[in-house]
Structures are given as C-alpha cells and as structure tokens.
Amino acid sequence: MPEQVLDLVVRYRKGQTYGVHALLAALEVEPPSVPYELHLARSVEELTDVVRAGVAAGRRVLTVWSFYSPDFPPAAAELAQVCAAVPEGPDGGVVHVAGGVHATAEPLVTLRSGWDVVAVGEGERTFVTLVEAVATGAEHRGLAGTAHLDRADDPAGRLVKGPAAQRRPLDHYPAFPHTRNLTSPIEITRGCVYACKFCQTPFMFSARFRHRSVGSVRESVRVMRGRALRDVRFVTPTSLSYGSDGEEPDLGAVEELLAACREEIGPGGRVFFGSFPSELRPEHVSVEALRMLKKHVHNRDVIVGAQSGSDDVLALSGRGHGAAVVEDAVRLCVQEGFRPNVDVIFGMPGEGGPQALETVALMDRLTALGARIHAHTFMPLPGTPWRNEPPGRLDAPTRRALATLTTRGGVYGSWEKQEGIAAEMAGARSADAGHRQGRPRRLREGG
Ligand code: SF4
Structure with a gap:
C-alpha cells in the first residue's frame, strides 16, 4: 500500500x-x-x-x-x-x-x-x-x-x-464524479452569449456557449441510474440555448438531449428542464418549445427570467429583451399547462420610482395570469459591468406591493436578505477602495 x-x-x-x-x-x-x-x-x-x-x-x-x-x-x-x-x-x-x-x-x-x-x-x-x-x-x-x-x-x-487557465471541452471531464458517490445537476452548457450587466457568468466562463454532448450527458445519467437516483436536472445559463451557437434556440438539439435522458434514466426516472437550477429566457418561450418540453419533461413549473418590468432598465442592463415578451411567455406557459415562476430584480441601476412601479405593475399582471414571482434585490457583483453601481434598495411602494403579493402566495425569494447583503458588499468595496488609495504606489494590481 x-x-x-x-x-x-x-x-x-x-x-x-x-x-x-x-x-x-x-x-x-x-x-x-x-x-x-x-x-x-x-x-x-x-x-x-x-x-x-x-x-x-x-x-x-x-x-x-x-x-x-x-x-x-x-x-x-x-x-x-x-x-x-x-x-x-x-x-x-x-x-x-x-x-x-x-x-x-x-x-x-x-x-x-x-x-x-x-x-x-x-x-x-x-x-x-x-x-x-x-x-x-x-x-x-x-x-x-x-x-x-x-x-x-x-x-x-x-x-x-500565472498564464490564463487552460480550458478543455466540457466532455473532457464528467459533470460530477463517476467513481465517488457525489452527484449534481448535469452542466450541459457553459458560458453565455448574452451580456446582462448584473451577471457573473459571461466574464467567468466566456461570452460564448460551450455545450456538453448528448453522449457525455448520457454517461452521467447512466451513473445516476446506477445510484438509484431518479431525478435528472441540468445546469445551464439558459436552458433552451442547448446546442445553439447564438441567440436562436435549437429545439432539435434540446429534444435530442431530453429524449436521451428519458431513455437513459428509465421508466422510473424523471427529467426536469427549464426549472431549478436553470431558467428559460422569455423570448425563447414558444408554443413549439413548450409542447416539445411537455412531451419529455416531468416538471410543470418553469422559471422565466424577466428581471424588470421597465423597458428602460432592461435596455440598460443589456438583457436583450423587453417587458412585453415576458407577458407573452407567461401567457403561453399557462396556456400550455406550465406554471411560470418569474425572476425579477429590484433596485437595478436606472430604476427609480416610476421604473419600480412598472415592475410592480408587471408582477400584478403576471400573477393574475397564474405566475409566481421570484423576487431579488440587485447586488453589485464583482467582475460584472455593474460591480461599482450602488447596491439595490427597495422603495416603500415596492415593499408594500411585495408584502401584499406575499400574503396571496404570489411571490417568494430572498429580496430582503439580499438588500442587506448588497449594502454590505458595497460597504466592503468602499473600504477596500480606501485601503488601495492608502497603499504605497508601487503596490498595484496586475501580473
Ligand atoms: S443572466 Fe442569464 S442570459 Fe444573462 S448573461 Fe447571465 S447567464 Fe446569460
């Protein structure tokens, strides 16, 4: 030994x-x-x-x-x-x-x-x-x-x-260890072609999609089945982008993936897609996509990223879609038998009282259609284009609207906790900036 x-x-x-x-x-x-x-x-x-x-x-x-x-x-x-x-x-x-x-x-x-x-x-x-x-x-x-x-x-x-990190194709390593009893949702896509200014994904993993092959996903699902696990879930920045190089979904690639997973996990298994821990971009939601998903997936809850009800805030954030398409997506989800859970972020840069009211109004319309709201507060995350922006704060009308929706079960999330975290992060940033300013000039960043 x-x-x-x-x-x-x-x-x-x-x-x-x-x-x-x-x-x-x-x-x-x-x-x-x-x-x-x-x-x-x-x-x-x-x-x-x-x-x-x-x-x-x-x-x-x-x-x-x-x-x-x-x-x-x-x-x-x-x-x-x-x-x-x-x-x-x-x-x-x-x-x-x-x-x-x-x-x-x-x-x-x-x-x-x-x-x-x-x-x-x-x-x-x-x-x-x-x-x-x-x-x-x-x-x-x-x-x-x-x-x-x-x-x-x-x-x-x-x-x-040191030199830049070496990147391998996703298939080079399995999604989780196959020889130790540790399992995760399967990462099917890494990187993101979108450039939402609040998000750390594009800077961390590059601004393009890299996909895991269906064969590699199958291997991990087979391992899961061997462990008597039933539920297959995925990690991806945007679920319906699987197999695509750009902004247009490739539904054929998604269907091939889902059908393979269904087959591999077997009759007792379940496949979850477009739900936690991933989401659907609203403009990708179509009748065709939802009907295809319905054929293959077991979840009826899906997550749709809206982020704001204000077109101005959405444009400023680089989301690449407006607010109206969110409403369309929610209507289609409900029509096709899915329950949409819609992500919103309060307190993003560019959001004043009128913009927050637009988001509150959107939340009201979406919940009336049958959606639930997953509410967040903007956090200026390191590495993002908005890292130096002020932390998100909720104004009084927004708080009241969230409180009312909460009593109706129409909203969930950690927006209050995140408001505190965002303020702490901004405080730490200021302290660090002061520290840097006080440093001798020879001490600088960069390799
Ligand atoms: S929020 Fe989603 S779509 Fe936007 S950059 Fe991040 S991962 Fe991509």
Missing part, C-alpha cells in the same frame, strides 16, 4: 457543491501521480481537525474553498480560524486555495484575506495541476490559471498571475 502524501481537504457547504463536484470529477480523469486522501469538511471545525492531523503526521495538505461573492466574508472568517488554530505546517506544507466567481473577480482581495493561491477562471484543469504540484512538493505558484502574492506572508504583497 503506497504511503498517503496529500490530504485534500474541501470545505464542503450545502448549496455550493456543484463547482466542487466538477473539480473532483476532473481529478478522477487526471489523478495526481502520488496518493492522496479526500476529506469533505462540512464544518470549519472538521476542516481544522483534518488540517491539524495532516500537519502532525507530516503530510502535505491542500485546503480547497469555493464561494460566491456574498459568502466571501464568512469564508474569510473561517480561513482565519483555521490559520489561527494551525499556524504553520512543516516546510510550508499547508496550502489554502480559493476558486469560483468571487476569487476570479477579486483575486487580490481574496489573497489578502489569507488564501495562498487563487484559481482564476475555469477551475478543472487548474485544480488538477495544482493538486499534482502540492502533492509532489513542486512549486505551485505561477501555475496556469492561478494567482498569488509576490511576498507570501505579506498581505500588502503584489498580485502575480
């Missing part, structure tokens, strides 16, 4: 497992050349214990973190807790890496919060090479797809970026 030389410790949080599963799937395809043991730490205490044990045994330790922007402060607090409890491994044997959209958009801030290295951009290939480097004791700084500080222990250090 070969000696284990690496503890690979993943901070494993509910609701943030898809990205981690994708990384572990990549490791299954391209495993490191030396033995390792995977630990999924469901709490910071568990993670700390594993790190401490690894250090005590003289093993190398790589901790892996991935978080969205709103979860960055708690993740940084957890890392500080780990570092305080286990200050230093022998010969620098503990490496903490952060990846995901926030680390990609804010590598310097992330590194200054204590991570040794960040994975910038698409993570699979970067992760594989990083695990190999740490496991073998090779230099892990400067690898493709990573960034680090030039003075490792100096939080005022300068950002150094």
Whole structure:
C-alpha cells in the first residue's frame, strides 16, 4: 500500500457543491501521480481537525474553498480560524486555495484575506495541476490559471498571475464524479452569449456557449441510474440555448438531449428542464418549445427570467429583451399547462420610482395570469459591468406591493436578505477602495 502524501481537504457547504463536484470529477480523469486522501469538511471545525492531523503526521495538505461573492466574508472568517488554530505546517506544507466567481473577480482581495493561491477562471484543469504540484512538493505558484502574492506572508504583497487557465471541452471531464458517490445537476452548457450587466457568468466562463454532448450527458445519467437516483436536472445559463451557437434556440438539439435522458434514466426516472437550477429566457418561450418540453419533461413549473418590468432598465442592463415578451411567455406557459415562476430584480441601476412601479405593475399582471414571482434585490457583483453601481434598495411602494403579493402566495425569494447583503458588499468595496488609495504606489494590481 503506497504511503498517503496529500490530504485534500474541501470545505464542503450545502448549496455550493456543484463547482466542487466538477473539480473532483476532473481529478478522477487526471489523478495526481502520488496518493492522496479526500476529506469533505462540512464544518470549519472538521476542516481544522483534518488540517491539524495532516500537519502532525507530516503530510502535505491542500485546503480547497469555493464561494460566491456574498459568502466571501464568512469564508474569510473561517480561513482565519483555521490559520489561527494551525499556524504553520512543516516546510510550508499547508496550502489554502480559493476558486469560483468571487476569487476570479477579486483575486487580490481574496489573497489578502489569507488564501495562498487563487484559481482564476475555469477551475478543472487548474485544480488538477495544482493538486499534482502540492502533492509532489513542486512549486505551485505561477501555475496556469492561478494567482498569488509576490511576498507570501505579506498581505500588502503584489498580485502575480500565472498564464490564463487552460480550458478543455466540457466532455473532457464528467459533470460530477463517476467513481465517488457525489452527484449534481448535469452542466450541459457553459458560458453565455448574452451580456446582462448584473451577471457573473459571461466574464467567468466566456461570452460564448460551450455545450456538453448528448453522449457525455448520457454517461452521467447512466451513473445516476446506477445510484438509484431518479431525478435528472441540468445546469445551464439558459436552458433552451442547448446546442445553439447564438441567440436562436435549437429545439432539435434540446429534444435530442431530453429524449436521451428519458431513455437513459428509465421508466422510473424523471427529467426536469427549464426549472431549478436553470431558467428559460422569455423570448425563447414558444408554443413549439413548450409542447416539445411537455412531451419529455416531468416538471410543470418553469422559471422565466424577466428581471424588470421597465423597458428602460432592461435596455440598460443589456438583457436583450423587453417587458412585453415576458407577458407573452407567461401567457403561453399557462396556456400550455406550465406554471411560470418569474425572476425579477429590484433596485437595478436606472430604476427609480416610476421604473419600480412598472415592475410592480408587471408582477400584478403576471400573477393574475397564474405566475409566481421570484423576487431579488440587485447586488453589485464583482467582475460584472455593474460591480461599482450602488447596491439595490427597495422603495416603500415596492415593499408594500411585495408584502401584499406575499400574503396571496404570489411571490417568494430572498429580496430582503439580499438588500442587506448588497449594502454590505458595497460597504466592503468602499473600504477596500480606501485601503488601495492608502497603499504605497508601487503596490498595484496586475501580473
Ligand atoms: S443572466 Fe442569464 S442570459 Fe444573462 S448573461 Fe447571465 S447567464 Fe446569460
């Protein structure tokens, strides 16, 4: 039995497992050349214990973190807790890496919060090479797809970026690990040709679609069936864009995918499409599309992205559609036997009182047609064109309208919580800007 030389410790949080599963799937395809043991730490205490044990045994330790922007402060607090409890491994044997959209958009801030290295951009290939480097004791700084500080222990250090992350076709790695009992919705499309200014997807994964082949999806569905799982779900920026290069849906490609999944999951299985965790763009909703979906999918709830009832706000956000098409989409969904759940975002740039009222009026019309509203508050997310915009706020009439709709069961969502998070993010941004202004001039971003 070969000696284990690496503890690979993943901070494993509910609701943030898809990205981690994708990384572990990549490791299954391209495993490191030396033995390792995977630990999924469901709490910071568990993670700390594993790190401490690894250090005590003289093993190398790589901790892996991935978080969205709103979860960055708690993740940084957890890392500080780990570092305080286990200050230093022998010969620098503990490496903490952060990846995901926030680390990609804010590598310097992330590194200054204590991570040794960040994975910038698409993570699979970067992760594989990083695990190999740490496991073998090779230099892990400067690898493709990573960034680090030039003075490792100096939080005022300068950002150094390695070459751009290597991208593989989606089929190169499975959607989730096939040899470990970890399952996620199947990512069928990555990247997005649309450029909504509030969204992190295009900058994170490029502004074009890359699709997983039907054959690759089939393999994952077969694995799911082998695990006695029944429900097949998908991750995609826009469901009906599967197989398409541009803005026009390719319904033939979608139908081929869905039929294959139905066949592969078998008679006891169910296929969900256009519902959580993905959605339909409103202009893609047509009678033809809905009838095709009805033939193949088990969900009757679908999610439609509206975002605003104001054409002006929609135009400013770069959504690529107006408000009227949302109403058309909802009417068609109801007519064809689907219940639409419509995403709206309050407080986007360009939204004043009149624009918010237009959205409230749209919500009223949509709920009267049979839709439910999934309400959000605008958050200025790092990496997006709107990262420096003020945080979204709900005005009094909007709050009253949401309260009324809530009592009727016509609205759901975390808009109140997001309003608080957005304000915190903007506060942290201001603090960071002040910090940067106060820095010596030689300390600048860029590799
Ligand atoms: S909101 Fe949806 S359609 Fe717009 S850029 Fe993001 S993923 Fe693409």
